[in-house]
Every structure is written in C-alpha cells, then in structure tokens.
Amino acid sequence: MDYKKLARQAAASRKFSYSPYSNFRVGAALLTKRGKVYSGCNIEISSFALTICGERTAIFKAISEGEREFKAIAVATDEDSFTAPCGACRQVLMDLAGDIDFVMSNKSGEIKVLKMSELFPHPFGSENFHKKKKRT
Ligand code: THU
DSSP, rough: HHHHHHHHHHHHHHGGGTTTTTOOEEEEEETTSSSSSEEEEEEHHHHHHOOOHHHHHHHHHHHHTTOOOOOEEEEEEESSSSSOOOOHHHHHHHHHHHHHHEHHHHHHOEEEEEEHHSSSOOOTTTHHHHHHTOOO
C-alpha cells in the first residue's frame, strides 16, 4: 500500500483520540505484510503515566488478533512538523514489529519515512538475555 494512503488512514484515526489533558491528537495506522491495516489513537488517563500512545494502541490491537508480520506504521498529528515516536513506542515497535518503516505525517498530509533502525539504532532485545550463560 502507498504510504500516503496509510498516512490518510492514520489521520482519520486521529478523530478517536482521547486526549483531554494534552489536546494533542495522535492517529496511527499499522500495515501488516498481508496488507491489513490496524488503526490506533492515543488514550489519556487522569493518572497521566497510564496514558497509551497511538502507536502502541495499534500494535497491541494487531498482536492481540494474531498478527505477527508488519511492514509499516503511519502516525498523524495536527502539527506542521513531523512527530517522532516516544522512547517507549520505539522499544515496543522494535520488539514486536522489528525494522519496519515509520511514516510520520503532518497536518498537511506530507510524509517523512524513516526505518525503525534509524530511529532506534542500538535497541535492547531478547537476544541480550537469552544468550546469557547460566550463573554458577
Ligand atoms: N503521543 C502519541 O500518541 N504518540 C507519539 O508518538 C508521541 C506522543 C501522545 C501521548 C499523549 O497522549 C500525547 O501524545 C502528548 O504526549
């Protein structure tokens, strides 16, 4: 699928954003390798740390429906500039989706694409502890 189209789907999901505290609406659209799209938005909680970003909403929905192979995720905000993902989302996306394309889109619908490995070049991962030798 064309990434501009994926970005439009992310922009459409922005209307479901529940962000009464920040008023910062984020929409996400996650594309699987088979071509299915899972949408997401940010959901804010009055105890702020419990808030979830649009990216994580989308990937948790997809994983919980059995999806394991992904191609790209698009994110749309109401800003003129491009919004990069937070650190928590970088870790979650790298763990669950690997080195997919991250498509940022601004309020005009312009896009900028980066690989996850560019956004998160030296990730922590399961290989950091699975290969460890047993303690004696
Ligand atoms: N947020 C996202 O949903 N995705 C991002 O990539 C950055 C931040 C949300 C979290 C919170 O609801 C609001 O934006 C302000 O931080």
